[in-house]
Structures are given as structure tokens and as C-alpha cells.
Amino acid sequence: MQPFIRLDAKVAPLPLANIDTDQIIPKQFLKTVEREGLAKGLFYDLRFDGEGREKPDFVLNRPEYKGAGVLVAGDNFGCGSSREHAPWALMDFGIRCVVSTSFADIFNNNCFQNGLLPVVLAAPQVQQLMEEAKGGNHLVTVDLEAQTVVSPSGAVFHFDIDPQRKAKMLSGLDPIGETLQARDEIDLYEMKRALAQPWLEDA
């Protein structure tokens, strides 16, 4: 996993609530067996028309937001399907952080598996960031160590994050390797369970 420490990047505003993972990456891009290369499908129906031409007014197609690394979006970002292709596509496109008032649970988990930082701010702060992102200066700083987002005008917004998740994002460590260190405990659990629920052992 890519560690996330600090990011200086352009922020792009997407002022819609309930942006679901079907919108982030539509189904026709889920037939891949790879994690890479999904940028082409990111927000496909928002970015392209029925003939596959770029929609010039969509925020990520506008020249001033090219290369954006942060998205600021409406409430409940990432709801719907569990597809991890959603964070993969965002990352592949160059987005490393999404700011919203809330994130859907599974999408939130998937972000932390991939080094994509979901930042939750209060509604007035998200609103301010959204308004500033629409202006002439779009540069923000996201500092995970300090747990702050610095807006284009210099306003500093503090965000909360689970300390364990923060540590993992900062280090980029492999969670499977870590869990496998608890192999003896898993073995013990399975032995106890085999005695208590033997009907699950002869499947």
C-alpha cells in the first residue's frame, strides 16, 4: 500500500450528495482482473457523453482542475457497491484524498486499504472548501501527521481519524502480514471452535 503523509495538490469540487461507486466506476470497467489502469473509467458517465467525447463542463475535464489530487464532495460519498475498483480508479487518476461530510462504510474501509485518504469535515467547512475550490486558487495541503486540511485561502481545518488507521496510512504496511503474526491465536481459536461447533468442520 502507498503511504500517505502529506499532499499539496489542486482540489476539485463535486457538489453532489450520495455519489455512489457505480458513478465512480461503472460496471463495464469491472471486468478487469487487474488493479491498475482504471483511470479511464473514473466518473465515466460524468466525464464522457454517449459517444465517448469529453464533457467540457465536468469539473475534472476543465483545464484549471487538470491534475487535481483532492476531491471535495457532498455527503455520503462512495455509497453502494463494495467494488474496490472505486478507490483504485481514483488513485489511478491521481486523486489521493477525498473530503466530505461522510463516507459510506465499505468505501471508507477500501480507501484505507489503498492509501487513499478519506477526510471527514463538518458541513460548514466542507461548504467553505467547496466554495474556495470553485474560485481562482485551488491549492490545498492535506497533512495527515497534523490532521489538517489547509484551504486555498489558508483556513486550517482539523480532522479526526482513528489513530490505528492513521498509523497504517503513514507507514503503508501490509495488514495481511501483520495479521499472520497472530497465526497462533487463529489456530487456537479454530481448535476451540472445532470442539464447540463440530458441524462446521466436516463440510
Add this chain to the structure above:
Amino acid sequence: MRSMPGKTLYDKIWDAHVVGENDGETILYIDLHLIHEVTSPQAFAGLRAHQRAVRRPDRTLAVADHNIPTEGQGLGVAAVADEEARLQLQMLERNVTEAGIEFFPMGDVRNGIVHVVGPEQGRTQPGMTIVCGDSHTSTHGAFGALAHGIGTSEVEHVLATQTLRQTRSKNMRVVIDGQPAPGVGAKDFALAVIGAIGTAGGTGYVIEYAGEAVRALSMEGRMTLCNLTIEGGARAGLVAPDATTFDYLRGRPASPKGGAWEMALNYWQSFFSDPDAAFDREIHIDAAAIAPLVTWGTSPEDVIAVTGRVPAPESFANPDKRASAERALDYMGLTAGQPIAEARVDVVFIGSCTNSRIEDLRAAAKIAEGRTVAPGVRAMVVPGSGLVKDQAEAEGLDAIFKAAGFDWREPGCSMCLAMNPDKLAPGERCASTSNRNFEGRQGRAGRTHLMSPAMAAAAAIAGHIADVRDFLR
């Protein structure tokens, strides 16, 4: 005598699966891991890259459901026209064969939608932890199992360790009391709950459904209710197991047999919320007050009674929600204030992990029997599994549907997410028994209205969204 405060059903399942604590997270044991072709290939590739093995192939079950065609399944995977889909299906077969995981391939009568197959085979049991790389894994909570969707990185984690690293959710209880009116059922209950709490209302919670109207539901109805829990933002839904649950499980292929059945029954009966258990949030809904519901917009929270009118965007206080409602009306081709029952439909889809079980097909067939699909409407029925299809055919339901002009298909996820050839054309309006009315979900620029199987059948006959109560006899 107990001095500790009571535990919820969720707390009890959680506590029974704690392997250990690590770094502030709980390592939770997973009893059953369901996998399918779309969200597993990168997980197996990850295992290979690290030379890791599948820890418990016997606690894993694989099906092919998301991208399979719903005709010609007997011809086998080699005949699947879509090359990328074919590759994914072949990859799944290779991965599960190498790992020794039980697999029902396309065309096997036991194959079907993963959330139909698990329960049908008796793999889903009370008190279990169940995960799958699919958000509608919440379905299995109908059995009093803690079941939720995970991403592909977590699929890899479970394959390698048979555990997940988790933090505990909060407890919400939704109590549905009273007697529903004829024509109102589990789908309407679920839409009513989402309408009440909103699509993010359950975020951070596990929901336990209780109350006499929930108790009265069949297992199929409970599965529909728990299935849609994720659309309210909660990761899992639960119904405490009872005689209905145990009757459903008795005699299923993977259900315990002989002396083990009594032992299992004894264990399962310990899974209920203690009377003094505390919930962080509690919602009460009167089943008698619920009308048949449909969605008007592009979020499952956009719910109205079939007798209702499409709301005006100005009626939403939150500016993002107002913008979303404006966008939804434009996308759906609807006008604020119009009666929803006026909306003409082009397509009717009866299927999906929400509503493709035998009881769903019976409810739809009851409306379709002796009637005809309206001219110009394309109506399809996609059973949830080969076994559901066989049973429906044994009951003559296929004959009823075909006589009415419905297309009787082979099992799979089909037009719920339109990864296979079953999709809406741009602008087409669909009465659908599925779970998501998102933009483009059933095909680019397609328009989805969620409703119950009986309501979808009524829409097929009427040619527009219709009140199923006018069709009851």
C-alpha cells in the same frame, strides 16, 4: 444471575468471534467466505505475489453470478460471448480449483446469485460471521448471522487468514410492529426504513430488525429486508433466529445432520438480544401505515407511496440534496408534482439478490396469472438460482409468466447491475425488483424505479407504475 448489562444480538456474535486484539483493532474470525468472479481475481493475484495459501478452502464457497449471461448457460463458459467476462469466469475457475474451494460453475443447477445460493445450500447459519466481496452480503443477516460486504483487499485478507481486522459498530434497532395491508411486504418495509433514516442514516451501525411484522416474515422476506440494509448505509442487518429460521435450515445440503442438528440448534438459540440490551438508536415503524412504495429518483432514499406525487427539489433543505434532487428529476425524466403512477415503463425486471427467490416469483406470478404484459413492455423474470428456477417450473410459475408475455431467463445477477448483456437502453424506464436506482446502474442513462415483485408485475401488466392493490383478487 447476571450482573453485566444485557448484550445485543450483534454483540453476542461479535464476542463469539474475537480471535485477539491487535493495534486497537479486533481480529475477528470469519466462518463463511463467499466469492464470485468480479471481486476476487485481484485477491488471488495478491496471494500468489506473496506466496500465501488459502487458509480455509472448506469455509469458502464460490459461484459465478455477476457477469454471466441469462441464456445458453448449458453451453458453458467457452460460449460466453463477452471476452472480458469469459476471462473473469475462467480465472475464477482456475483460482478456486487450485485452492480446493467448492465451486458451482455457470450451468450447474446449484449455481446462482451468491446471496441466494448460500442460504439455499444451508451454508448460511445463525450466529456465523459471513463476508463476501459484495455489498449485499447483508442479506445473510436474515438468519441471525453477522454478514457484510468487503472490498477485494479484505477478500485477500480473509482468504489468507480467515479473519478480518475490524472495529465494532454501533447498535440500531428497527422495530416494525402491526399488520401490513394486503399487497405490502418485506420490500416495502425495507424501502420505508431507508426512506425514514436516509441512505446514510445507518452509517456506523449494524441494524437489528425486530417487532411482530418482522417475526411474521418468511425467510425470503427477511432476506429482502436485510439485503437492503446496506442501502440505508448500515453494513449489516440482523433478524434473531427463530422457528422460521430453523424450519428453513432443516435438511439443507450443508445443514447439520443427526445429533449435530440438536447441538447446532442449541447453539443457534443463544443468539438473541437480551431484554435489557441497550441500543444506540431505535426506530419504530407501523407496518399498517406502509403503502406499496416505489422510488422516484436516483438514490434508494427517494421513496414515495405509489399513490404519491414526485417531490419538488425546493422541498429539500440541504443544498447538496436539493441539487441532487434536481439532477435526479432531470435524469429520470420526471416533473415535480406528477403522480408517480403515471410514469410509463419500457422494461420490467423481476430478479436480483433482493427479490429472486421462490416466494418473490410466486408473488409476481399471482399478479401475472391470466393477464397480459402491456404492448411495448419488455418484461423479464430471472430466478435467483438454478434450484429456484427448477422449483418455479415444478410449480408451473414459468408457464404463468410465459403465457402473460414475460421472458423466463436463466439465473444470475442480470439487469440488477447490467454487467451481462441484460441492460436498459438510454432513456428506458424500468420497474425493477432490484436494489439500486443509481444513475446508469441498469445501463447507461437507464431509469430505474425500485419496487416489490408484485408491484413490478402490476407495472408490466398496466404498462405504467401501478398500485398492486388494484390487482389483488
